[in-house]
Amino acid sequence: MTDLELRDLSKTFGHVTAVDRIELAVETGELVALLGPSGCGKTTTLRMIAGFVIPTGGAILVQGRDITDQPPHRRDMGMVFQNYALFPHMTVYRNIAFGLHARGASKSEIPARVTEALELVGLATMVERYPRQLSGGQQQRVAVARILALKPKLLLFDEPLSNLDAKLRVQMRHEIRRLQKDVGITALFVTHDQEEAMTIADRIAVLNEGRIEQVGTPAEIYDRPRSRFVADFIGTSNFLDGQLIDGRFRTRSGIDLPIPSAPEPRDARVLSIRPERIDIRQSGKDALLQGTIVRVTRLGGLLEYGIELPSGETVVVHEQSRPGFEHREPGASVGLGWRLEDARLFNA
Amino acid sequence: MILLSLNALIMLFLLAPIIVVVATAFTTSPYPVFPPEGFTLAWFERFLGMSEFTDAIERSTLLAFTSMVVSAVLGTFSALALGRWKVPGHGAISALMLSPILFPAIVLGLALLVFYHRIGLAGSFAGLVAAHSVLTTPFVIRLVLASLAEFDPAIEEAARNLGAGWWRTFLQVTLPLIRPGVLAGAVFAFIISFDELVITLFLAGPGMTTLPIRIFTYVEYSSDPTVSAISTALIIAWTLIGVPVYVRFLSIRHS
Numbered sequence: 001m002t003d004l005e006l007r008d009l010s011k012t013f014g015h016v017t018a019v020d021r022i023e024l025a026v027e028t029g030e031l032v033a034l035l036g037p038s039g040c041g042k043t044t045t046l047r048m049i050a051g052f053v054i055p056t057g058g059a060i061l062v063q064g065r066d067i068t069d070q071p072p073h074r075r076d077m078g079m080v081f082q083n084y085a086l087f088p089h090m091t092v093y094r095n096i097a098f099g100l101h102a103r104g105a106s107k108s109e110i111p112a113r114v115t116e117a118l119e120l121v122g123l124a125t126m127v128e129r130y131p132r133q134l135s136g137g138q139q140q141r142v143a144v145a146r147i148l149a150l151k152p153k154l155l156l157f158d159e160p161l162s163n164l165d166a167k168l169r170v171q172m173r174h175e176i177r178r179l180q181k182d183v184g185i186t187a188l189f190v191t192h193d194q195e196e197a198m199t200i201a202d203r204i205a206v207l208n209e210g211r212i213e214q215v216g217t218p219a220e221i222y223d224r225p226r227s228r229f230v231a232d233f234i235g236t237s238n239f240l241d242g243q244l245i246d247g248r249f250r251t252r253s254g255i256d257l258p259i260p261s262a263p264e265p266r267d268a269r270v271l272s273i274r275p276e277r278i279d280i281r282q283s284g285k286d287a288l289l290q291g292t293i294v295r296v297t298r299l300g301g302l303l304e305y306g307i308e309l310p311s312g313e314t315v316v317v318h319e320q321s322r323p324g325f326e327h328r329e330p331g332a333s334v335g336l337g338w339r340l341e342d343a344r345l346f347n348a
Numbered sequence: 349m350i351l352l353s354l355n356a357l358i359m360l361f362l363l364a365p366i367i368v369v370v371a372t373a374f375t376t377s378p379y380p381v382f383p384p385e386g387f388t389l390a391w392f393e394r395f396l397g398m399s400e401f402t403d404a405i406e407r408s409t410l411l412a413f414t415s416m417v418v419s420a421v422l423g424t425f426s427a428l429a430l431g432r433w434k435v436p437g438h439g440a441i442s443a444l445m446l447s448p449i450l451f452p453a454i455v456l457g458l459a460l461l462v463f464y465h466r467i468g469l470a471g472s473f474a475g476l477v478a479a480h481s482v483l484t485t486p487f488v489i490r491l492v493l494a495s496l497a498e499f500d501p502a503i504e505e506a507a508r509n510l511g512a513g514w515w516r517t518f519l520q521v522t523l524p525l526i527r528p529g530v531l532a533g534a535v536f537a538f539i540i541s542f543d544e545l546v547i548t549l550f551l552a553g554p555g556m557t558t559l560p561i562r563i564f565t566y567v568e569y570s571s572d573p574t575v576s577a578i579s580t581a582l583i584i585a586w587t588l589i590g591v592p593v594y595v596r597f598l599s600i601r602h603s
Contacts, residue, residue, distance in 0.1 A: 052508075
C-alpha cells in the first residue's frame with residue numbers, strides 16, 4: 001500500500017522555483033531519504049508534507065486521501081526537527097504528553113503511553129528532567145519519543161542528526177533505523193549527507209534544483225546513477241569528456257574507449273567511472289588508458305592514486321591496502337582498465 | 349580603583365535627587381529644605397487627608413493598570429504578527445507601530461485633542477486609556493519581539509505538528525516562552541502611563557485629573573513639602589510591589 005504520494009508537487013517563492021513538479025510514492029513501512037545539496041528543495045518538500053509550507057501546485061496524499069489543504073495539526077504526522085524543537089519550559093514527561101493531550105487521548109492512558117514511548121528510546125528514567133538538562137543525543141531521543149507516542153501515520157525527519165558529533169551521529173542512524181522498523185511506521189528522512197542516506201534508507205530520492213534526479217535503492221543509486229549529478233553527488237566518480245563515435249567513446253584527447261553495445265544515451269558526452277572500479281595494470285596492450293601516477297594518498301584502509309593522463313585530465317583510483325601491500329610510487333607509468341558495464345554514459 | 353570610585357560617583361549622582369526628595373518629606377520647615385530640619389510625618393498626614401491627591405492616585409492607578417492591560421494584549425499580538433507571520437509591508441507597519449515613541453508628546457497631545465473632539469472621546473476615561481496605550485504599546489511590541497527572536501520558531505511548529513491548534517500552541521507554548529517580554533513590556537507600560545503628564549494635560553476633562561497633573565498644578569501655587577511626601581510614598585510603594593515583581597519575573601534566567 002502507498003502511504004504517501006506526492007503528485008506534481010511544486011512550490012515557487014516569487015520567481016524562484018524551490019520544488020519543481022515532484023512525483024514520489026512511499027510504500028507502507030518504507031524509509032525513504034530525500035537527499036540533495038542545500039537549496040535543492042528537500043526541506044521545502046518535507047515542510048509542505050507537514051503543512052508548514054503551502055504548495056503552489058500539485059497534491060499530497062496520505063493513504064490515498066488528499067491532505068493538501070489540511071492545517072498542520074490535523075495531519076497525523078510526527079516530525080523530528082533539526083534542533084529537536086523540544087518545549088524548553090516543559091519536563092520530558094510534559095513534552096511527550098503534550099501531543100497526547102492535543103490529540104485528545106484519554107487522561108487515564110496518557111501516563112502509560114508516555115512511559116511506553118520513553119522505554120522505546122531508552123530514557124525511562126529521565127521523565128522529570130528539563131530539555132536543557134539533557135545531552136544532545138538524549139534530546140534527540142525525546143524528540144523521537146514525542147512523536148512515537150502518537151503513533152502517527154508518517155514520520156518526518158528534517159536533518160535530525162546534523163547537530164550531533166560524528167560518533168553519535170553514526171550510532172543514532174542505526175537506532176533511528178531500528179526504531180522505524182520496529183514500530184513499522186512509514187518515514188521520510190531529509191539529509192544532505194549521502195553516507196547517512198545510504199545507511200538509513202530503503203530507497204533514496206536524489207534532489208537537485210527542485211527536481212527529483214533519481215529514485216532507487218542505495219545500491220541502484222550508487223551503481224547505476226542516471227545522471228552526472230547523481231554520479232557526482234553520491235560517492236565519487238571520474239568524468240571523461242568526449243563523444244560517441246562508431247560505437248566507441250572518443251575522449252577529448254582522441255582515445256577510443258570501448259563501451260557496452262547499444263549505449264544510452266545516444267548523445268552521451270561524458271563517461272563516468274568510480275575510482276574503486278578501476279584497476280591498475282601494467283601499461284600495455286590490455287589497458288584502456290595510460291597514465292602517470294602523480295600522487296598517492298592513504299585513506300585508512302584505502303589507497304588513493306591520482307593518475308594524470310596524457311591529455312592532462314586526472315583520474316582517481318582507489319585500491320584496497322593490506323599489510324605488506326607495496327603501493328606504487330609517484331612517477332610510475334601505469335595502465336588503467338575496468339569492466340565495460342562499470343562505466344556510465346551521460347549527456348551532460 | 350579609579351573605575352570603582354567613578355562608578356560610586358555616578359551612582360551618587362543618580363540617587364542624589366531621590367535622597368533629597370525623601371529627606372525633605374520629613375522636614376519640619378514649611379518648605380522643602382535640605383538637609384531637613386527636625387523630623388515630622390505631618391506632610392504625609394496632610395497628603396493622605398487631601399482627597400484631591402488620594403483620588404488622583406486612585407485614578408492614575410486605574411488608568412495605568414487599564415492602559416497596561418490594553419497595551420500588553422495589543423502589543424503581544426502585534427509583535428506576534430510582525431515577528432512570526434510574513435505580513436506584507438512588514439517594515440512600514442513596524443515603523444508605524446513604533447513611531448509614537450519618536451513623536452514629541454506635545455504634538456501628539458494636541459493632535460489627539462483635536463481628533464477626540466471630532467469623535468466625541470474628549471475628556472473621557474476611555475480616551476485617556478487609548479492615548480496612553482498608543483504611547484505604551486510600542487514598548488510592549490519591542491520587548492515581545494526581542495523575546496520572540498530568542499526562541500526557535502520550530503518549537504511552535506512542533507506544537508502544531510503534535511496536533512495543537514493555533515490557540516493551544518499560543519497559550520501553552522508561545523506565551524510561556526515570551527512571558528518575560530510581555531511582563532517587562534507591561535511594567536514599562538504601567539510606569540509610562542502612571543507618570544504621563546503632557547498628553548494627559550491636553551485630554552483630561554473635569555474629574556479626570558491624574559496624579560501627575562495634580563502634582564503639577566499643586567507646585568504651581570504651593571511650595572510646602574506635601575509633594576515630597578507623595579513622592580516618598582510612591583517610591584516606597586514601588587519598592588514594595590514593583591521590585592519583587594521585577595526580580596521574580598524579569599531577572600535574567602532565574603532557573
